Structures are given as C-alpha cells and as structure tokens.
Amino acid sequence: xxxxxxxxxxxxxxxxxxVSPPLVYALLLLAAPLATIVLFSFWTQNFLxxxxxxxxxxxxxxxxxxxxRELMLRSLRISASVTAVTVILAFPVAxxxxxxxxxxxxxxxxxxxxxxxxxxxxxxxxxxxxxxxxDGPVNGSLMGLGIIDEPxxxxxxxxxxxxxxxxHAFAPFAILPIFVSLEKIDRxxxxxxxxxxxxxTMTFLRVTLPLxxxxxxxxxxxxxxxxxxxxxxxxxxxxxxxxxIANMIYAQIFDLNDRPMxxxxxxxAMAIVAMTLLWLIARIRFWLWLAEGRGVWIALAAxxxxxxxxxxxxxxxxxxxxxxxxxxxxxxxxxxxSVLIFLRVPKGRAGI
Amino acid sequence: MKAGPLTLFALLYLLVLYAPIMLLPIxxxxxxxxxxxxxxxxxxxxFGLLLETPALHQATRNxxxxxxxxxxxxxxxxxxxxxxxxxxxxxxKTGILAFIMLPLVLxxxxxxxxxxxxxxxxxxxxxxxxIIAGHTLLCIPFSIAILQGSFSNMDQSLEEAAIxxxxxxxxxxxxxxxxxxxxxxxxSLLICFTISLDEFIIAFFLSGNAPTLPxxxxxxxxxxxxxxxxxxxxxxxxxxSIALLVIAETFRRRGLRRAGLKDSGGFL
Numbered sequence: 182x183x184x185x186x187x188x189x190x191x192x193x194x195x196x197x198x199x200v201s202p203p204l205v206y207a208l209l210l211l212a213a214p215l216a217t218i219v220l221f222s223f224w225t226q227n228f229l230x231x232x233x234x235x236x237x238x239x240x241x242x243x244x245x246x247x248x249x250r251e252l253m254l255r256s257l258r259i260s261a262s263v264t265a266v267t268v269i270l271a272f273p274v275a276x277x278x279x280x281x282x283x284x285x286x287x288x289x290x291x292x293x294x295x296x297x298x299x300x301x302x303x304x305x306x307x308x309x310x311x312x313x314x315x316d317g318p319v320n321g322s323l324m325g326l327g328i329i330d331e332p333x334x335x336x337x338x339x340x341x342x343x344x345x346x347x348x349h350a351f352a353p354f355a356i357l358p359i360f361v362s363l364e365k366i367d368r369x370x371x372x373x374x375x376x377x378x379x380x381x382t383m384t385f386l387r388v389t390l391p392l393x394x395x396x397x398x399x400x401x402x403x404x405x406x407x408x409x410x411x412x413x414x415x416x417x418x419x420x421x422x423x424x425x426i427a428n429m430i431y432a433q434i435f436d437l438n439d440r441p442m443x444x445x446x447x448x449x450a451m452a453i454v455a456m457t458l459l460w461l462i463a464r465i466r467f468w469l470w471l472a473e474g475r476g477v478w479i480a481l482a483a484x485x486x487x488x489x490x491x492x493x494x495x496x497x498x499x500x501x502x503x504x505x506x507x508x509x510x511x512x513x514x515x516x517x518x519s520v521l522i523f524l525r526v527p528k529g530r531a532g533i
Numbered sequence: 534m535k536a537g538p539l540t541l542f543a544l545l546y547l548l549v550l551y552a553p554i555m556l557l558p559i560x561x562x563x564x565x566x567x568x569x570x571x572x573x574x575x576x577x578x579x580f581g582l583l584l585e586t587p588a589l590h591q592a593t594r595n596x597x598x599x600x601x602x603x604x605x606x607x608x609x610x611x612x613x614x615x616x617x618x619x620x621x622x623x624x625x626k627t628g629i630l631a632f633i634m635l636p637l638v639l640x641x642x643x644x645x646x647x648x649x650x651x652x653x654x655x656x657x658x659x660x661x662x663x664i665i666a667g668h669t670l671l672c673i674p675f676s677i678a679i680l681q682g683s684f685s686n687m688d689q690s691l692e693e694a695a696i697x698x699x700x701x702x703x704x705x706x707x708x709x710x711x712x713x714x715x716x717x718x719x720x721s722l723l724i725c726f727t728i729s730l731d732e733f734i735i736a737f738f739l740s741g742n743a744p745t746l747p748x749x750x751x752x753x754x755x756x757x758x759x760x761x762x763x764x765x766x767x768x769x770x771x772x773x774s775i776a777l778l779v780i781a782e783t784f785r786r787r788g789l790r791r792a793g794l795k796d797s798g799g800f801l
Contacts, residue, residue, distance in 0.1 A: 192622060193622065193624055199621060200617035202610055202613045207635070207673070210648065210666055213651065214651045274542070278543070281537075288786075299728075300770070301767060301771065301774070307754060312556065403638055406639070407641070411640065434650075451640075
C-alpha cells in the first residue's frame with residue numbers, strides 16, 4: 182500500500198473525500214467567480230470589448246468620484262443602522278424565548294419567528310411600500326388617532342424606509358444566534374450570582390450579557406454583511422435618497438455596460454465591509470481589555486479619541502493626500518491596528 | 534409563561550413581523566385597483582385573472598423546474614458535507630466548512646454578478662441551468678444546517694453494528710443511515726425548494742429571457758393596474774411557502790423523535 186492510498190484510507194482522507202463534492206462545487210461556482218470579478222476590477226471597458234491591461238484606474242475612479250463615495254458611505258450607514266435596530270430589538274425577544282418560554286413551547290416560538298422570513302422577499306418589501314405609503318395604514322391610523330395632522334413623508338422613499346424594511350426582513354437572522362448563545366448559558370451561574378448578592382440587573386449585566394456576546398456578534402455579522410449589498414429594498418422603497426451601492430453595481434453592469442466598474446464596486450464594497458467589521462471587532466476587544474485593566478473611562482476616552490481621529494483624517498485628508506490615498510491609507514492603518522490587536526490582546530470575558 | 538412587559542414586547546414584535554403578510558390577503562380580495570385603504574368590497578376577480586395570464590404560467594413552470602432541481606442537487610451535496618462535518622475529522626475542516634457556508638452571509642448581488650460575469654466571459658447563454666447552479670450554491674448551507682442536526686442526533690453505534698453484522702458501507706448507508714436521516718432529507722428538500730422558489734436576485738441577473746416567478750412579479754410591480762393581481766399571486770405564494778414549512782417542520786420533529794431526542798430549536 183503506497184503513501185497515497187494510505188492517506189486516503191485514514192480518517193482525514195475519508196473526511197476530505199466525503200466533503201469534496203460540495204467543496205468542489207463551491208470552488209467552481211463561488212471561489213472561481215469571485216476571483217474572476219477581482220480580476221475584472223483591474224481591467225477596463227472599451228465600448229464593446231474589454232481592455233485587459235492591468236490598471237488600477239477603476240479603483241482610483243471609484244474612490245474619488247463623489248457619487249460612488251456617497252453611495253458607499255450611505256450603504257454602510259444604512260447597514261449599520263439596520264444592524265443596530267435589528268440586534269437591539271431582537272435581544273429582548275431572544276431573551277424572552279430563552280428564559281421565559283416553557284421548554285416545550287420554545288421551538289414553536291422560533292418557528293413562528295422564522296415563518297415570515299421564508300415567504301417571498303419581494304412581496305414583503307413591496308408590502309412595506311403599501312404600509313408606509315402616503316395613504317397607507319401607518320399614516321391612516323396615526324391621523325385617525327389625532328396624533329398627526331398631515332401624513333408623515335419621512336417614512337417612504339428615503340433611507341428611513343430602507344432601514345425599517347431591512348430591519349424587518351433580517352429580524353430572524355438576529356434572533357436565532359442570540360437565542361442559541363442564551364440557551365448555552367448555564368442557569369446555575371445566574372443563581373450563583375444572585376446568591377452572592379448581585380442584584381437582578383447586575384446579574385444580567387455581568388453574567389448574562391457577556392456570555393451572550395458571541396451570539397450578538399454573530400447576529401451583527403449575519404445582518405450587516407448582506408444588508409450592505411441589498412438591491413430590492415432600496416429600489417422599491419428607497420426613492421432617490423435611499424439608493425445603495427448594489428443599485429449602482431447593477432446599473433454599471435446592465436445599463437452602462439461597464440462590467441469592470443461594476444466588478445470594482447462589488448470588490449470594494451466587500452473589502453470595505455470586511456475591514457470595517459474587522460475594525461469593529463478588534464476595537465471592541467481592545468476597549469473591553471482597557472476597561473478591565475485601566476478602568477471604563479480610559480477605555481471610553483481611547484474609543485472616542487480614535488473615532489474623532491478617523492473622522493478628522495476623513496474630512497481633512499482628501500485635501501492633502503487626495504481621496505483615494507486617504508481612504509486606502511485609513512483602511513490600511515485601521516486594518517493593521519486590528520491585526521495587531523488580534524495578535525497581542527487576549528480574548529476577553531465576553532468571548533470576543 | 535409570566536405575563537409582563539417582556540411578553541408584551543415579544544407579542545408586539547411578532548405582530549409587526551407578520552404585518553406585511555397579513556395585509557396581503559386583504560388586498561388580494563379587495564375589489565379595487567388601488568392598493569390602499571379604505572377597502573372597497575370582496576372579490577375573487579384577481580385570482581381569476583391569474584388563470585388567464587400565459588406569461589405567468591410559463592414563469593411558474595420555469596420556477597418549478599428550477600426549484601425541484603435545486604432541492605435535489607443542494608440536498609445531495611448537503612448530505613456529503615453534513616456527513617463529513619459530523620463523522621470525520623480532517624485537515625482544515627473549519628475552514629472548508631466555513632467556505633461552503635459562505636453564501637449564507639455573502640450579499641446575493643455579489644454572488645449573482647460574479648456568476649454573471651463568468652457566464653458572459655465564457656460566452657455561455659444564461660438560462661434555467663445557470664439559475665439552478667446559482668440557487669444550489671445558495672441552498673447548500675441551509676441543507677447542511679438541517680442535515681447536520683439529523684446526523685449528529687443519530688447514534689453512531691447503529692452504523693457500527695451494521696458493519697459488524699456484515700453489511701457493506703454502502704448497504705449500511707442505505708439500510709441504517711438513510712432511514713434515520715430521512716426526515717432531515719425531506720425537510721432539506723422542502724426548505725431548498727422554498728428558498729429557490731422565492732429567490733429573486735440571482736434569478737433576476739441570470740434569467741435571460743425566461744423569467745422565473747419572482748422575476749415576473751418584479752416586472753409586474755411597475756404597472757399599477759397589475760398590482761391587485763400581484764397581491765393575489767403573492768397570497769398564493771405565501772400560503773404555499775407556509776404549508777411547505779409546516780410540513781418541513783413536522784418532518785424535522787418526527788426525525789428528532791425517531792432519534793429519541795428532545796426538540797431544542799428550529800431551523801438554522
């Protein structure tokens with residue numbers, strides 16, 4: 182028996198053979214296409230054919246054109262708001278199901294929460310347009326109750342409408358991971374904390390919340406990444422003020438027939454989201470570490486200082502370095518900082 | 534269950550979650566062409582109109598062909614991954630599985646344009662087969678999540694006993710493993726079918742000139758006069774999705790009972 186067959190007969194080999202059909206499928210239909218759009222982003226469109234000389238012109242344009250920058254920032258802002266709203270509203274519900282619902286009823290609750298998610302996305306988004314409309318039920322009932330005199334106009338065809346609709350669509354995605362991490366908490370820890378004299382609130386803050394953090398983090402990731410690239414919601418309820426980067430990617434590919442630019446925007450959007458999330462996770466770990474070692478105020482001051490510094494570079498930088506230079510520099514420094522934090526600062530109590 | 538502010542919040546949350554799909558049938562049966570309150574009276578006219586729209590029937594046929602193929606393909610591939618994940622330790626296991634699960638978090642637009650660019654570059658025509666390929670990629674993670682539950686609940690010694698009693702690995706799989714994970718397989722088939730039937734973005738980018746049901750729906754949303762019909766169609770789709778889900782959930786629970794385990798959560 183030679184080395185190859187022996188390797189294939191081992192447990193690792195058998196496992197690899199077993200996993201290979203889906204793996205090969207994902208490599209062919211996910212990794213290869215993703216690599217292709219990265220390649221495309223370095224080419225340019227010449228009327229009908231594609232110029233295959235390597236260039237970073239697309240990136241320079243994407244980072245310096247104010248329209249692209251505005252769309253990218255807006256997508257990030259909307260995604261951040263959606264994530265915040267979804268996670269904050271989902272936590273109490275997940276907590277309720279995990280701690281207050283009888284064990285045999287839990288799966289019924291989870292099933293009820295996931296059902297709307299499985300029904301047609303298109304239809305749900307469209308119905309939000311009906312609900313939020315000028316003559317829709319929200320305005321109708323608010324006017325009927327005499328709370329407002331005129332229909333609210335800030336709830337449809339703008340970024341707010343996109344946030345409401347997306348927060349609704351991604352609700353189960355936030356509830357499930359938080360629920361799972363809450364379920365894993367050993368209930369005797371909570372009893373111990375109460376027995377040792379902690380109040381109900383402090384037990385929640387010092388035991389339950391830190392132990393639920395991995396679930397919250399999973400919820401943040403699973404909501405924020407897909408929402409940055411949403412296409413349907415901005416188109417249906419966003420109006421012109423709620424257009425996001427995915428709509429621009431679509432326009433580049435289908436309307437303007439500039440596939441390399443579309444690819445560039447897609448790659449940039451993904452890279453920026455990945456780096457922003459990396460930044461966020463690294464900083465949370467750093468701030469928590471500071472708060473434990475040096476006190477909460479030092480940690481808050483450090484966080485505030487970094488955010489203000491980033492803000493200052495972002496507003497002042499373009500005048501000195503040019504926009505592409507500023508953005509790339511900022512991303513590079515922030516990511517380098519994140520990597521350093523991951524290497525040097527140990528995982529905290531919250532599991533982040 | 535204690536009634537308190539938390540219970541109230543959860544119930545309110547559930548109500549808001551269901552608000553859009555509860556409005557759907559109201560407008561589908563409303564005798565007015567404008568999708569707004571006040572309602573005008575009861576009619577089934579819009580459902581009748583669905584029967585008289587050939588383009589819709591073509592789109593439905595397309596969607597069904599795609600959804601059935603996706604359900605079968607994704608569940609087969611999911612079976613391999615779920616079994617590998619629960620039975621074997623192998624190099625780079627976490628990385629490989631995370632990579633296969635990646636479509637779960639990746640924005641669909643990214644998946645769709647990368648597939649489209651590759652298709653265009655290879656000079657291939659997009660059509661049902663390309664949508665099937667894209668949807669399968671999207672459904673594999675869900676299939677794995679469901680099947681992993683079935684496999685990890687199964688008692689491994691049953692398989693070992695079959696092997697000891699002289700069955701081949703293949704016949705063990707057919708006679709022992711398959712019946713035990715069958716409820717999971719049915720649940721996975723149904724879920725993948727539902728996802729594919731409702732998926733819009735990938736179908737929109739790759740459909741060419743043969744739209745699927747959601748792509749057809751999207752086209753109709755531009756015409757205000759067609760909206761009541763869209764509502765009727767939406768009602769049917771939602772009812773169908775919910776029916777499929779209830780069946781899938783029943784099978785999943787039956788699988789858990791067969792494995793002698795207590796239920797600990799829903800899908801995912």
